[in-house]
Amino acid sequence: MDITRFISTHRKLLLVGFLVLILIFITTLPLYARASDVRVLTTILIYVVLAVSWALFSGTTGYMSLAPAAFFGLGIYTMALLQKELPFFLIIPIGGLVSFAFAVLIGLVTLRLRGIYFAIFTFGLVVFMTEIIQFLETRLWHKHGQAIIPIDNETLLYTMLVLVVVTVLATYFIRRSRYGLALLSIGGNEEAAEHMGINTTRTKVLIFAISSMFMGAAGVIAAPSLLYVNATIAFSVFYSFMPIFMAIFGGMGQVYGPVIGAVIFGYLEKTLRAQLYSYFMLGFGIIMVVVILFLPNGIVGLVPMLQSKLGGLMARLRKGEQGEQHANT
Amino acid sequence: MVERIPALIIVGIFQGSVYGLLAMGLSLQYGVCRVLNITHGEFVMLGAVLTFALSLSGINPLLAPVIIGPLLFGLGFLLQATLFRAIKARAPSPPAFEGNALLAAFGVMYIIEYIARITWSGRLMPSYYLVDIVSFLGMKFVKNQIVTFAIALALGVAVYLFLSRSRMGRAIRATAEDASTAGLMGVNTNMILAFSFGLGALLAGIGGTLISMKIAVSTTIGFSNTVIALIVVVLGGLGSIPGSFVAGILIGIVSMLVAGFLEPVLTVPIYYAMLMVLLLVRPTGILGKK
Numbered sequence: 001m002d003i004t005r006f007i008s009t010h011r012k013l014l015l016v017g018f019l020v021l022i023l024i025f026i027t028t029l030p031l032y033a034r035a036s037d038v039r040v041l042t043t044i045l046i047y048v049v050l051a052v053s054w055a056l057f058s059g060t061t062g063y064m065s066l067a068p069a070a071f072f073g074l075g076i077y078t079m080a081l082l083q084k085e086l087p088f089f090l091i092i093p094i095g096g097l098v099s100f101a102f103a104v105l106i107g108l109v110t111l112r113l114r115g116i117y118f119a120i121f122t123f124g125l126v127v128f129m130t131e132i133i134q135f136l137e138t139r140l141w142h143k144h145g146q147a148i149i150p151i152d153n154e155t156l157l158y159t160m161l162v163l164v165v166v167t168v169l170a171t172y173f174i175r176r177s178r179y180g181l182a183l184l185s186i187g188g189n190e191e192a193a194e195h196m197g198i199n200t201t202r203t204k205v206l207i208f209a210i211s212s213m214f215m216g217a218a219g220v221i222a223a224p225s226l227l228y229v230n231a232t233i234a235f236s237v238f239y240s241f242m243p244i245f246m247a248i249f250g251g252m253g254q255v256y257g258p259v260i261g262a263v264i265f266g267y268l269e270k271t272l273r274a275q276l277y278s279y280f281m282l283g284f285g286i287i288m289v290v291v292i293l294f295l296p297n298g299i300v301g302l303v304p305m306l307q308s309k310l311g312g313l314m315a316r317l318r319k320g321e322q323g324e325q326h327a328n329t
Numbered sequence: 330m331v332e333r334i335p336a337l338i339i340v341g342i343f344q345g346s347v348y349g350l351l352a353m354g355l356s357l358q359y360g361v362c363r364v365l366n367i368t369h370g371e372f373v374m375l376g377a378v379l380t381f382a383l384s385l386s387g388i389n390p391l392l393a394p395v396i397i398g399p400l401l402f403g404l405g406f407l408l409q410a411t412l413f414r415a416i417k418a419r420a421p422s423p424p425a426f427e428g429n430a431l432l433a434a435f436g437v438m439y440i441i442e443y444i445a446r447i448t449w450s451g452r453l454m455p456s457y458y459l460v461d462i463v464s465f466l467g468m469k470f471v472k473n474q475i476v477t478f479a480i481a482l483a484l485g486v487a488v489y490l491f492l493s494r495s496r497m498g499r500a501i502r503a504t505a506e507d508a509s510t511a512g513l514m515g516v517n518t519n520m521i522l523a524f525s526f527g528l529g530a531l532l533a534g535i536g537g538t539l540i541s542m543k544i545a546v547s548t549t550i551g552f553s554n555t556v557i558a559l560i561v562v563v564l565g566g567l568g569s570i571p572g573s574f575v576a577g578i579l580i581g582i583v584s585m586l587v588a589g590f591l592e593p594v595l596t597v598p599i600y601y602a603m604l605m606v607l608l609l610v611r612p613t614g615i616l617g618k619k
Contacts, residue, residue, distance in 0.1 A: 062425065064432065066367075109605050109609060110608060113612050115427075116359070116365050117563065117612065120559045120560075123555070123556060124559060124560060124600075125601075127552075131597050132598050135595055190424075241435070244432070244435070278443045281439055282440060282447065284439055285436045285437065285438070285439025285442075286440060288439065289412065289436035289440070292436065293416065293419075
């Protein structure tokens, strides 16, 4: 039985089976793993949402958003402020909507314009949010930070898993839809896209807001495990940069690229960061530069690259084999 | 309250001239090389931290730029000549190059910041210089504010004259306008690009030296300086060198007035409010061309 042929004919089936296996693994993990492992997995899932939703907008259009943390933090603060008034499951969509609205506002100011304004504007957005919240807390609410009531690990894991599934599916279908094609054509040549009849501003703002919505919802679910937040914790620049690193490392051509990047780096971050923080971040910088230079499609792009290199070798070998068979018959 | 306004404005101008200097460097790098260099603040940090390190070995902060300037110029020159040039060669289109260069600069930012943190840790480095107070027109100023203003202004004017009058400056402006045509006219564009990038890094480094005279610096100041420089550059008009300097002074005045009358923590939000209004009304910036 030729295994490569089996894989290529039953590709869809295998993929679905593989995804089901992963889902089973994640859902049953709390039964036998330690609580700390469950938390690590939840964190990885948070990064998956952030990286996938970042790549949804920035990966396709080329407009670099440097502020995932602004929307993520907005979700965290929505949770912190509403936790006593509303049930947890209601706050998740509200956090998403708050981020959505904020993203529409920013998009309308900066995405009307072509070029680099959007990247510049979002770069300092996290500082802006931190300082506004700090001002509100110290001057108006007379508080320093907010305590958050913890929620058990399993609930957080499962809600996060649902959000991951929703985000990945939404991204997958958006990419296949008219909007996805519009995004790609904006990334390819915006002027041409406009002449084709695409309302570029509306498309950009809408997709940017949708991607921010997922980040906000992720923030709500991430909040309870922090126990206490203040402006600097919630709007940490770290949450802005990690998803970008992950998406680029994984590769933004496919939906699963950022997922792979997030899983690898989320795991490394959780296991290494505490001991070797500075070296860890230094390594990030180096990897980022190397990936941009040599792997424009991320590690996902490495597969076809190797395939084309190895493919030639394999074909030559197979030809030799067939030649032998002919000789025998 | 009201009698404080003139003093705040003058201190704001002093402060803003340094912002203007940083922004000029960034504007030059974006205007000529099309690299939005978000590593800029890390060069400022390097300038400031190196000034402190040199002052420990007895070198006067006013002389430190003689060493730091060429060092950072070389670093910037090399970055453009190797990394960004390679990215440009591989990019399919100019917008794709801008995106990739931005992300690579992002990586470089981490590399510089964390090498600095590993070397010097995150501690505060007080290297105040010229802290005695002088009276001027009935107002009291710290001497280093006046000295930094004078240096920043002189450098700003020098760079402006260099770009507008000298042969090399003309080559830089020609490359910024249309690199391929400039190349056909006999300009060594790769050299010009690397030179401009290095000049931007040099301005950032000297800006860092000036900052280190006034406040206790550390290896973590890079990010906030990048944010300020970016805001100033957009306010002044992307790629406009005099615009950057003017906008820097404007931002300096605003920051002092906000800190004096409202709340220091609100300075960045106010910058953002200005930025929003500007982008809605006049996206090309204060002195930017259409």
